[in-house]
Amino acid sequence: MKTQKNKRLTNGLTVLYILLTLGMGTAIFANIISIQWVHGDEWDKRRAERENKVEDEPARRGDILSSDGKVLVTTLTKCDLYLDLANYPELDKKGAQKFSQKTGEPLFKGPIQDSDFYKYLDTVCLMLNRAFPNHSVEYYHEKISSERKKDAPSRFFKVQTGVPYSVWNDIRKVPGWGRGVATRNGDKPVMRQVREPIYDDMAHNVLGFANALEKGTYTGLEGYYDSILRGVDGKYYCHRLTKSMWSEEDPARKGMVTRQKGGGSEEEVIYDTIMLSRRQDGKSIVSTIDTRYQDIAESSLRNLMRKYGGKAGCAILMEVKTGYVLACANLAVDTTAHDYREVRDRNVAVENRYEPGSTFKTVVLTAMLNDPAIKLDTAMRVRASKKDFGGKGALITDSHDHHDEVTGKVVDTFNIREVIERSSNVGMAELGWMYYHNRRDTLVTLVKEVFPYDFLNPDLECDEARSTINDLKQSKRDLLVYCFGHTTAVSPLRVLTFYNALAADGRMVKPLFCRAIVDNHGNRTEMPPVVLREHAFSRESARMVRDMLVGVVNHKGGTGYRDYLRTDKYTIAGKTGTAEVKGKGVNNSTFVGFFPAEEPRYSCLVFVENTPLGGVGMGMVFRDIADCVMAIDKKLGVDKFTRTELQDDSAMAATRPYLARGDQQELMELYRKLKLPYLSTDSSSHWVRFRTANDSMDARYVPYAPAEGTVPNCVGMTAKDAVAILHEAGYRVKVQGYGKVRSQSPRAGQALKAGNTVEVILK
Numbered sequence: 110m111k112t113q114k115n116k117r118l119t120n121g122l123t124v125l126y127i128l129l130t131l132g133m134g135t136a137i138f139a140n141i142i143s144i145q146w147v148h149g150d151e152w153d154k155r156r157a158e159r160e161n162k163v164e165d166e167p168a169r170r171g172d173i174l175s176s177d178g179k180v181l182v183t184t185l186t187k188c189d190l191y192l193d194l195a196n197y198p199e200l201d202k203k204g205a206q207k208f209s210q211k212t213g214e215p216l217f218k219g220p221i222q223d224s225d226f227y228k229y230l231d232t233v234c235l236m237l238n239r240a241f242p243n244h245s246v247e248y249y250h251e252k253i254s255s256e257r258k259k260d261a262p263s264r265f266f267k268v269q270t271g272v273p274y275s276v277w278n279d280i281r282k283v284p285g286w287g288r289g290v291a292t293r294n295g296d297k298p299v300m301r302q303v304r305e306p307i308y309d310d311m312a313h314n315v316l317g318f319a320n321a322l323e324k325g326t327y328t329g330l331e332g333y334y335d336s337i338l339r340g341v342d343g344k345y346y347c348h349r350l351t352k353s354m355w356s357e358e359d360p361a362r363k364g365m366v367t368r369q370k371g372g373g374s375e376e377e378v379i380y381d382t383i384m385l386s387r388r389q390d391g392k393s394i395v396s397t398i399d400t401r402y403q404d405i406a407e408s409s410l411r412n413l414m415r416k417y418g419g420k421a422g423c424a425i426l427m428e429v430k431t432g433y434v435l436a437c438a439n440l441a442v443d444t445t446a447h448d449y450r451e452v453r454d455r456n457v458a459v460e461n462r463y464e465p466g467s468t469f470k471t472v473v474l475t476a477m478l479n480d481p482a483i484k485l486d487t488a489m490r491v492r493a494s495k496k497d498f499g500g501k502g503a504l505i506t507d508s509h510d511h512h513d514e515v516t517g518k519v520v521d522t523f524n525i526r527e528v529i530e531r532s533s534n535v536g537m538a539e540l541g542w543m544y545y546h547n548r549r550d551t552l553v554t555l556v557k558e559v560f561p562y563d564f565l566n567p568d569l570e571c572d573e574a575r576s577t578i579n580d581l582k583q584s585k586r587d588l589l590v591y592c593f594g595h596t597t598a599v600s601p602l603r604v605l606t607f608y609n610a611l612a613a614d615g616r617m618v619k620p621l622f623c624r625a626i627v628d629n630h631g632n633r634t635e636m637p638p639v640v641l642r643e644h645a646f647s648r649e650s651a652r653m654v655r656d657m658l659v660g661v662v663n664h665k666g667g668t669g670y671r672d673y674l675r676t677d678k679y680t681i682a683g684k685t686g687t688a689e690v691k692g693k694g695v696n697n698s699t700f701v702g703f704f705p706a707e708e709p710r711y712s713c714l715v716f717v718e719n720t721p722l723g724g725v726g727m728g729m730v731f732r733d734i735a736d737c738v739m740a741i742d743k744k745l746g747v748d749k750f751t752r753t754e755l756q757d758d759s760a761m762a763a764t765r766p767y768l769a770r771g772d773q774q775e776l777m778e779l780y781r782k783l784k785l786p787y788l789s790t791d792s793s794s795h796w797v798r799f800r801t802a803n804d805s806m807d808a809r810y811v812p813y814a815p816a817e818g819t820v821p822n823c824v825g826m827t828a829k830d831a832v833a834i835l836h837e838a839g840y841r842v843k844v845q846g847y848g849k850v851r852s853q854s855p856r857a858g859q860a861l862k863a864g865n866t867v868e869v870i871l872k
């Protein structure tokens with residue numbers, strides 16, 4: 110009975126086993142069906158993600174070059190140096206500490222053996238010290254050795270970031286150190302591409318900084334031309350095979366194949382890579398910056414600010430015809446370095462906004478000269494001493510009284526030329542009130558026509574300063590002080606753009622910081638000048654104001670009449686500007702102008718914020734820059750200047766005979782005998798000079814009256830006329846050669862006391 114029961118139990122268990130087996134098989138079969146047919150696509154996708162991927166091959170960013178052929182910014186490989194300093198006891202099979210048979214000392218093991226570590230540690234520290242002089246050899250020795258001596262040294266110890274690749278690679282080659290230098294930081298390589306300025310912080314705000322908050326973006330030229338510099342990353346397909354093996358039958362291996370190693374430290378994984386798209390390295394750009402001019406601009410401005418103080422400043426040098434900015438120094442106080450240097454995102458030239466002071470007087474005067482509703486005579490006289498125009502705050506005074514150079518008495522009136530030369534606030538206020546107290550909007554409109562109040566939009570990624578003007582209708586004083594550069598705020602670059610147009614006879618061009626783009630095959634595409642206004646104001650107005658700016662520097666009594674602004678080699682034309690910062694005893698000071706005045710080729714502006722100096726003090730930096738340019742630019746020469754006006758006149762008036770300058774009565778008689786029309790703006794003048802045609806009038810003779818105490822311009826005159834005009838001015842004359850005057854010494858416009866000798870050369 111018992112046996113039968115056991116038999117039944119056994120049979121029951123067998124049936125149960127069979128049923129369970131069939132059930133599990135059915136489930137397994139169902140799972141296989143589900144994986145293969147129902148969820149097959151999803152699992153194939155997961156497998157493909159593990160076995161295949163597309164990688165990027167980063168493009169190399171293009172270089173930024175200087176206009177004189179130097180590399181200013183390039184892409185370099187930098188590495189972060191991490192060391193595996195693990196140093197654990199070496200054990201025998203029983204787990205006991207091993208000891209050296211020679212010395213009896215306990216043995217340790219790690220990626221860097223003790224013998225190699227201490228033998229070459231000083232060598233490694235010396236390499237790092239040479240790459241980073243701010244840290245001594247002892248600093249690195251202490252840092253690395255102290256970590257090594259710990260009970261549990263770090264296996265990923267950060268020694269130094271940003272190590273040049275050459276130094277990092279040399280450390281890897283130090284005997285016994287190779288295995289201890291990490292090549293990856295987790296899943297990222299320790300090696301990376303970085304942008305590196307070659308000349309430290311030279312022109313850094315122009316070249317551009319990497320944005321700290323938004324990775325991969327830049328300021329300056331780097332930001333503006335980012336799409337050109339960046340290039341296009343390449344892409345390649347990666348297929349993972351078995352460990353350290355290639356599958357020759359793999360159908361994916363088509364086209365260009367590159368073998369590449371990767372993976373973790375425990376095993377090497379081989380990838381078969383197929384190029385999907387080639388990388389296209391970025392193009393390079395040629396900036397307008399000339400390192401020779403930039404260097405002198407920065408060093409001279411820095412020396413001035415170190416000596417006299419200031420919050421920030423800039424020095425800008427521009428080509429008159431093209432608008433190319435050859436130098437743009439932007440210095441500000443660096444509290445960490447206790448010096449003046451290029452501070453991140455402090456582009457003073459473009460982003461600063463300040464009251465321009467007296468540099469704005471020429472802007473307002475040019476606007477008045479451009480006004481068809483009035484006719485200014487530069488010989489007219491206006492009040493020069495303090496005047497109360499009536500009403501609250503309408504008493505206008507200059508910073509000091511003007512005195513006659515001979516009698517020493519206070520001067521009550523100036524002609525318009527003297528208003529600019531001596532920078533009379535009262536004189537400009539008088540002109541503004543005389544013609545515009547009932548037409549204030551008209552004055553602002555006229556100024557906007559000649560001055561670039563709108564955004565210049567330079568080819569730099571930066572926050573360009575917005576210009577402002579007070580509503581002149583609200584206050585009588587606002588109108589009066591506007592005429593000499595207050596109640597308005599503009600950037601230094603806008604002021605220079607206007608003066609550059611003065612030098613170019615009214616042609617206003619946009620400041621440019623990129624000269625050309627160069628592709629990877631060396632093909633160069635030039636960036637042409639951009640004309641903002643072909644005729645911002647008339648040529649006649651421009652030349653009239655230019656003559657006044659020459660007087661500012663070269664006429665006694667002019668605000669720029671300083672020895673350091675005058676030279677026998679060339680002439681500077683410029684204007685001072687001093688805007689007092691209320692309650693602080695300092696000024697925002699500017700000197701702006703162009704040179705050589707006889708044939709303006711370069712314009713320049715120097716500005717310092719919160720300095721005890723006045724605008725004329727900025728002329729010291731201006732002169733340093735001008736001297737550098739004149740020494741380097743071989744196209745410029747003193748002899749050329751004495752002949753330029755004659756050459757220009759002959760080129761533009763070859764249709765009839767003429768003399769560049771001469772006695773008007775004799776010229777009239779000559780034209781009468783030749784039966785040719787004689788055109789003159791003032792037939793009563795004794796001396797005249799030939800004026801080429803412009804938009805408003807045909808070529809004709811205009812009065813020529815050399816300033817008192819300066820050498821007349823005799824170029825183009827007959828010997829007889831040259832001797833006569835020089836004698837009238839009180840000079841002795843030495844004549845060489847025959848024909849018309851081709852050159853003279855001293856140059857025209859130079860201050861010279863009566864009784865001195867002027868030599869003229871005829872050819």
